[in-house]
Amino acid sequence: MKLYQNNSLNPKIRSYSGEEWEFIKVLSGLFRFIYKEFVKSVKNSNSRIRIDKNKIHWVLTVPAIWEDQAKEIMRRAFHQAEIISSKDSANLLFCYEPEAAALDFFHDQKIKLNFNDKKLLVVDAGGGTIDITLMKSTIENNKIKEFEVLMVPKGGDFGSIYIDQQFMKFFQSFLNLNDNQFNHFKNECPKGILKILNIWEGIKIGIQEKEMTENNDQIIEIPSIVLKDLEKIFGIEDFGHLADQFNQRNRNSGLSEIEWDDDEDQLVIKGDRIKSFFEEPIDKLKKYLNNLKQKSEILKQTEIVFFTGGLSNCDYFRKSVQKILGNNYQYNTAPYPDKSILLGAVYFGFDPNIVSMRRSQFTYGILASIRYNPRIHDPNRKETTKISNRQEIEIIKNVFHPFIFKGDKIKLSEPKIEIYTPVDDKHKEWDVKILRTDKKWDPNYKAIYSDSQDVKIMGSAKIPIPKSNLSLDKQKMEVSFHFATTEFKIFMKYLPDPKIQKNLTLNYDQTQN
Known part of the structure; x- marks a missing residue:
């Protein structure tokens, strides 16, 4: 996260x-x-x-x-x-987790037969983020022939750890410790905290929706190491009294009271309180999915919703998503949601080219100087320069010249090739800068400039321009953008002399807001 x-x-x-x-x-x-x-x-x-x-x-x-x-x-x-x-x-590859889960899903024999060419909405519910991606697989001769990512991956920071945070806030409140005291306790008793979180993990993923609605008891065993450290650090011995104090402080919360079992060293809480730990992340996810339903065609294309990631083990989480999305889809869950991504990553490692198409997550471009166009350019940025025949032209510098737009289909086997020419004969080298923005816009409507707040420099490289009698329009530079893996690579070549070429390594040290 x-x-x-x-x-x-x-x-x-x-x-x-x-x-x-x-x-x-x-x-x-x-x-x-x-x-x-x-x-x-x-x-x-x-x-x-x-x-x-x-x-x-x-x-x-x-x-x-x-x-x-x-x-x-x-x-x-x-x-x-x-x-x-x-x-x-x-030797190091990155694999997107929803893609890995889908690869594992489509490698199942029955799935291959029943879901060929069907669109799969992957809900990857991990620890920190929940990723949502639409995919399609084409099966031929019982093998995956083509695997396409049909949308820009979406999602947000409403994963499993946010439910854990709500539980830990409750536990802190039960102990009646302030933030400094609780942080001190976590620092002094890390093994105990991990044990509590492991116990909570079992409850979180194991609880059924029915247990919440029927407000059933849930038992949280407090490890002896935690009890001993609480007594040693804070002198806490009477946990039944702590439970009574907690109930008194929270009597108007609308939630059931908690109990302490002194014989078993157990905290007993009801299903409605467990449900309250899920509320904030589920509400965030609900707002996101409802927004997706209103503003996107993605869900209209979806035939199957596929759950993966550790939180997908949780019956309440899956049913919450089903209530939000409705009954128009077939719902499937990975047999082992927390292992599905691992298995899919193995398939990806053996064949990284199995993914044939993705959607660009950003708009990428190059820093350029181009001829002034009053329809799309800011006149205050206009400059005059002379070209080789001494003719004066009006140009705009520091323009974001896009080569691929956010949401565009990217065929991973086909590099995107752009040809550039110098705007004048004053320069002895090409200084190529790769830019990125989160915007998707119509370049014929309004230009974006490199100094805009949402534009980032992703990398740069310089390549010499040899002395030449060629006219400017013949001094062409080919820039090719390769998206064959989850990281893109850029190659530059001076076409009049192809020996002059360079690979551009993205230099993220130059990344700026």
Whole structure:
């Protein structure tokens, strides 16, 4: 979640104790640990196996709604962990989680027969985000021939951890601790907190909708380590008294009272209170889906709704989504929602080209100087320059010249090729800057400029322009944009002399708001 809508390449995170850490260092340490555990596991299964890092292909699954720099942070952390030889190594692939889940779904034999050419709305309910993507698979000779992503991935930060946060707020309130005290407790008793969260996880995903509506009892066992630490740190011994105080403070909440079982060290809460923990994220999801129904044709195209991700284990969550969307769809859930993405990532790793089409999540373009057009350009930005025949022309600098628009179909096997020519003969090199915006607009209506607030510079490269007697219109530069994986690559070539070429690496250090 730290990387969702993150604008920094070096974000910071805080520990329970309030210490600030560089996120990349923490992440690289995690990757290093996972790699060591992987090596240990392989060696334990077969001591003769020699592991060559350069021959291992890694697939990292990421939310489809992540921005480009989030993947860049993951790459840097993976490289810092010394798992890949260079940051841009082809041995590391990113797989979008809804796509992975759908790949797993369509690899089932019965699914192949029954759902060929049908449109599948994937609801990937993970820990931090919920991703929603529309997909279609074409089956031929019992194999996936074509796999298309039919919409820009959508969703938001209303995943499972927000339900957990509501539970932890309740637990803090039950203990009658202020924020500083509770943070101190979490710092002093991390194992106990993890045990409580694991117990809560079982309740969260296991509870049935019927148990909430019938207001059944739910038992939360409080681990002995937690009870001992609460007594040691705060002198808390009488948990029955805490329950009575909680009920008194919340007597007007409209929710059932809680109970403390002193014999079993258990907190007993009713289904209506469990339901209240779900309310905020479910309300956010409801608003989002209702907005999608009103403003988009996506749901009209949908035939199947497919649940995946850990929260999809929860009966109440699935039925809440069904109530929001209605009964016009066939609903399916992955047999193992929390493993479906892992299995699909394996299929993707063996055949990254299995996804034939996506929709562009952003509008991408190039920084350009173009001839002034009074219909679409700001006259205050107009400049005059001389071209090689000394003719004066009016130009506009720092224009966002788009090469692909948000929502456009991207055929991953076909690069997007654009040809550019110099506006004058004053420059000795091409300075190519790749831009991005969240806007989708009609370029014939109004130009967007690189200094607009919502435009970001994604990368840049320079390539020399040799001295030439060629006219400006013959000094062409070919820029090709390749979208074959979840990360796009850019290649530049000077057409009069194809030996002059360069690969553009996206330099996210230059990313700006």
